[in-house]
Amino acid sequence: MSTNNVEQEIISIISDVSGFDEEEIKPDTNFFQDLEIDSIKAIEITVAIEKKFKIQVRDKDVPNITTLKQAVELVNTLLTQKATA
Amino acid sequence: MVLFIVIPACRESFFKKSDMDDAIIIGAGIGGLVCGCYLAKAGMKVLIAEQHYKPGGYCTSFKRNGFIFDAAAHSFGGYREDGIVRKVFEDLEIDKRVEITRFDPSDIIITPDYKVSFWTDLDETINDFQTAFPEESNNVKNFFNFLINPDTMFLARMRSWTFKNLIDKYFRNYKLKAILSFPIFGNGALPPSKISAFIGAKIFTEFLIDGGYYPVGGMQTLSNALAESFKEYGGELQLSSPVKKIKVINKEAKGVFIKNGEFIASKYVISSCDARQTFINLLGKKMVDQDFLNKLNHMIPSLSMFVLYLGMDKNFNPKQNIGSNIWYLPHYSIEKMYLAAANRNINNLSEYMVRISSDKKSILAFINTSCRNKIYWINNKNKLIESFITKLTQIIPDISKNIIFKDAATPYTLYRYTLNYRGAAYGWASTPSQLADPDFRKPSFIQGLYLTGHWSTQGLGIPGVTYLGYNTANLLIKKEKTKK
Ligand SMILES: Cc1cc2nc3c(=O)[nH]c(=O)nc-3n(C[C@H](O)[C@H](O)[C@H](O)COP(=O)(O)OP(=O)(O)OC[C@H]3O[C@@H](n4cnc5c(N)ncnc54)[C@H](O)[C@@H]3O)c2cc1C
Numbered sequence: 001m002s003t004n005n006v007e008q009e010i011i012s013i014i015s016d017v018s019g020f021d022e023e024e025i026k027p028d029t030n031f032f033q034d035l036e037i038d039s040i041k042a043i044e045i046t047v048a049i050e051k052k053f054k055i056q057v058r059d060k061d062v063p064n065i066t067t068l069k070q071a072v073e074l075v076n077t078l079l080t081q082k083a084t085a
Numbered sequence: 086m087v088l089f090i091v092i093p094a095c096r097e098s099f100f101k102k103s104d105m106d107d108a109i110i111i112g113a114g115i116g117g118l119v120c121g122c123y124l125a126k127a128g129m130k131v132l133i134a135e136q137h138y139k140p141g142g143y144c145t146s147f148k149r150n151g152f153i154f155d156a157a158a159h160s161f162g163g164y165r166e167d168g169i170v171r172k173v174f175e176d177l178e179i180d181k182r183v184e185i186t187r188f189d190p191s192d193i194i195i196t197p198d199y200k201v202s203f204w205t206d207l208d209e210t211i212n213d214f215q216t217a218f219p220e221e222s223n224n225v226k227n228f229f230n231f232l233i234n235p236d237t238m239f240l241a242r243m244r245s246w247t248f249k250n251l252i253d254k255y256f257r258n259y260k261l262k263a264i265l266s267f268p269i270f271g272n273g274a275l276p277p278s279k280i281s282a283f284i285g286a287k288i289f290t291e292f293l294i295d296g297g298y299y300p301v302g303g304m305q306t307l308s309n310a311l312a313e314s315f316k317e318y319g320g321e322l323q324l325s326s327p328v329k330k331i332k333v334i335n336k337e338a339k340g341v342f343i344k345n346g347e348f349i350a351s352k353y354v355i356s357s358c359d360a361r362q363t364f365i366n367l368l369g370k371k372m373v374d375q376d377f378l379n380k381l382n383h384m385i386p387s388l389s390m391f392v393l394y395l396g397m398d399k400n401f402n403p404k405q406n407i408g409s410n411i412w413y414l415p416h417y418s419i420e421k422m423y424l425a426a427a428n429r430n431i432n433n434l435s436e437y438m439v440r441i442s443s444d445k446k447s448i449l450a451f452i453n454t455s456c457r458n459k460i461y462w463i464n465n466k467n468k469l470i471e472s473f474i475t476k477l478t479q480i481i482p483d484i485s486k487n488i489i490f491k492d493a494a495t496p497y498t499l500y501r502y503t504l505n506y507r508g509a510a511y512g513w514a515s516t517p518s519q520l521a522d523p524d525f526r527k528p529s530f531i532q533g534l535y536l537t538g539h540w541s542t543q544g545l546g547i548p549g550v551t552y553l554g555y556n557t558a559n560l561l562i563k564k565e566k567t568k569k
Contacts, residue, residue: 013523016523016527017523019559019560019561019562019563019564020563021563021567023567032237038237039235039237039238039240039241039283040283040521040543040544042237042238042241043241043244043283043520043521044521044523044526044543046241046244046521047244047520047521047522047523048523051523051524059242059243059244059245059246060242062238062241062242062244063238063239063241063242
């Protein structure tokens, strides 16, 4: 999956979970401060990402997903690891 | 005939009216009612269809032989200044319709060796635990500190933890761990090794540390007040109206068929009832993605309850705290208790919760139980009532002489009144692997369909479903606003 597609899929997940329009979700938008994401929604986003990309996000990485940019980076890393595993 | 057309004052007007409903909500439990109120208040045209003849789901009351009993839920939490239930009740003007009291302590745990309470003053609660377990004094403080100052990130990180992982991090004494896990078992129907740490922590913050609230007049008054607000915001509530089918065209929900085959079109369908029913009966297996169907068939529901209702005579003058949830813990293995509950029979009763009403006229008590089947309960309900009453003498020694009415709800009764699968008390079992599955909030394979309430894998009890109802409504309101 290309980086652009990864980003688009993640935007769509975040939009579904937060209710914010896709347009409002920019690379540096902070989930917690700007998108009213709370702990349960953070978990929901993580579960949705795992399901969409068929990857496993480690618990210790969950707090690192606070912006779209970070989420895309993490997913790309995990996808690369999966491909080379 | 005079027709009054009421135009509710508080409705916002960014939604254009049409004949079609904007949203149909299946089920008038607390989840559905809260969601409906917010949508209607925002100006949407909303219908709630409820199969029962009264609103509330598990939050209802009924009258028998002059006694009023709460059917299932019997108190609530999350009503502190910045609590979710307080926010919602203020937004929806419920606080103007119902007087809310609070019992102090909200919960008392009694074991053969200890009695500890959850007081409205947290310091007092901490003190109770520290006095009982002086060697764990600092750990008690740290544990409660963690709960009341939750770190969003840390909570999210705990997603795959069980409550056992959390409690083992703080404590050593197995009796203390059992005491702290017992109300989690009672309010979540899973033992510490199985229940999600996230949900366990929420039960502490939303049920125990900030619990014990009660609407004067009984739990039904809460549901009635929500129904009143809903109607005042322009919503339509149809009681005795079971939804039979959700209509889907091109993978998009288009409305519902209710009892007599009548079709009601709507833009969104929000199911606030049992999730298996939603997918298997209302949508139909053909409409459901195969992978999801496989998952659904492996999902585990929470256990059910056997609820005992006792009506007491005028001479009943208990020494125990009235209005408090009194939890009796006869031994310290919650894991064994869970196994017994999962294979419940009339000879393996041990732990329970009992609550004496504030007017001392009635008692509600319950135990977790597996669903069993209808025949089992027909044959054993009365026997279980008798052995349960005998067990209650551990807490209220001379209870039998004041009982003038007794009845019980079995899992089958709970199912019959609410259609919750297997009479499940709390929706899906709150295990880490069943937590926060997005397909149980907004299934990816059907557009326009949302789920809310305690089957949406994100929360349970009145605070949990209040949050979910509020949150689901906000998702839709935001979505509609951005479209304009
Ligand atoms: C014995 C017991 C005690 C409890 N005690 C407490 C407590 O003290 N405090 C607390 O916070 N929580 C308590 N709980 C849990 C709490 O009651 C529930 O988690 C919560 O009320 C669930 O709300 P809900 O709106 O998600 O679902 P429900 O209350 O189950 O509401 C669902 C509604 O949908 C309706 N419905 C179902 N199918 C259809 C259909 N096809 N068409 C139309 N309508 C339909 C049902 O009739 C019902 O009204 C208790 C639960 C039990 C069983």
